[in-house]
Structure formats: structure tokens, C-alpha cells
Amino acid sequence: MITMDDIVREGNPILTKTAEEVSLPPTEEETETLKEMLQFLKNSQDEKIAEQYKLRAGVGLAAPQIGISKRMVAVHFEDFDGKQYSYGLFNPRIVSHSVEKAYLSTGEGCLSVDREVPGYVPRYARITVKATDLEGNPVKLRLRGYAAIVFQHEIDHLNGIMFYDYINPANPFEAPENSRPIE
Numbered sequence: 001m002i003t004m005d006d007i008v009r010e011g012n013p014i015l016t017k018t019a020e021e022v023s024l025p026p027t028e029e030e031t032e033t034l035k036e037m038l039q040f041l042k043n044s045q046d047e048k049i050a051e052q053y054k055l056r057a058g059v060g061l062a063a064p065q066i067g068i069s070k071r072m073v074a075v076h077f078e079d080f081d082g083k084q085y086s087y088g089l090f091n092p093r094i095v096s097h098s099v100e101k102a103y104l105s106t107g108e109g110c111l112s113v114d115r116e117v118p119g120y121v122p123r124y125a126r127i128t129v130k131a132t133d134l135e136g137n138p139v140k141l142r143l144r145g146y147a148a149i150v151f152q153h154e155i156d157h158l159n160g161i162m163f164y165d166y167i168n169p170a171n172p173f174e175a176p177e178n179s180r181p182i183e
């Protein structure tokens with residue numbers, strides 16, 4: 001199973017690299033890795049397992065974060081209106097997005113970042129994501145609010161981008177232009 005020992009931390013160059021497209025259909029090993037990434041997120045949100053294995057709770061994980069530079073992400077969370085998202089995705093991409101921006105009023109965190117980085121992270125308020133799921137099916141997701149933020153954070157990891165790259169260093173808590181807070 002994946003534990004915190006497997007999680008690559010900031011400073012490792014794999015986190016600033018563009019990850020490779022997965023050629024489809026994925027290999028058995030790639031599918032197995034992606035299933036394990038999803039299981040890690042579930043474990044990290046299970047109080048008992050998380051305590052036993054000292055897992056930090058996470059809602060998303062990208063393959064570069066476990067040292068694999070391939071375009072695979074897992075997400076497991078409930079949106080603020082109670083909708084459940086649980087996916088392992090190959091080659092996820094944002095095919096369209098709103099002009100309007102949004103940001104989490106609490107800022108963002110990352111399993112690869114062992115410190116608080118305060119500040120607003122401007123994101124698109126709405127995105128459409130296309131990908132291939134663990135069963136090999138094409139998926140198309142229309143996302144808004146918290147879900148849109150989580151997916152953008154994870155897909156950024158495939159492009160070598162960290163959440164704090166977007167924070168305005170001069171004024172971290174200035175609301176981004178044309179944006180609304182998500183709280």
C-alpha cells in the first residue's frame with residue numbers, strides 16, 4: 001500500500017516536470033498503480049487506517065507525487081453540496097473552462113508540501129474534463145465549485161505546476177480579478 005513514505009515532497013524535480021501521456025489501453029501495472037493511488041486517498045480519510053499508518057488526509061493524488069511521471073490522477077472527496085467524486089483517471093485534460101475564476105477562501109494544501117502556504121489560488125470557476133477511467137471508459141465531467149478546484153490542482157501536477165505558483169507574492173490575500181470565493 002502507498003504510505004507517506006512514498007509521497008514525493010516539494011524540491012524533488014519530478015514535481016516540476018511535465019508528465020508523460022499514458023498510451024491506452026494502460027498496462028496492468030499502470031492500472032494497478034492508479035488503483036493504489038485511489039486506495040491511498042480512501043485510507044487517508046479513514047480515521048483508523050490513517051492513524052495506524054500515519055497518513056495525512058488527502059482528496060487528490062497525481063502520479064508524479066509518488067515518483068511516477070505519467071498522466072494519472074486519483075480523486076476521492078465529497079463536494080460541498082454532498083456529491084461524491086471518486087475516480088482514477090488516465091490522461092485527464094481540461095477541454096473547456098469558464099472565464100470566471102474562483103478560489104478557496106481557506107487556500108490550498110498539498111500532500112507534497114509539508115508546510116502551510118497561505119494565500120488565494122486563482123482557479124477557473126467551471127471546467128470540463130475529459131479522461132479515461134479505470135475500466136477504460138471515456139469520461140466527461142462538468143465541474144464547478146470545490147470539485148473544479150480539486151481537479152485543477154491535480155491536473156496541474158501533471159504539468160509541473162504547484163498550487164503556490166499562482167499565489168500573488170505581493171498580496172497573497174488579494175481576491176483575484178473576476179473571481180468568487182468558495183467557502
Ligand SMILES: [Zn+2]
Pocket residue numbers: 109110111112153157
Ligand atoms: Zn498537490
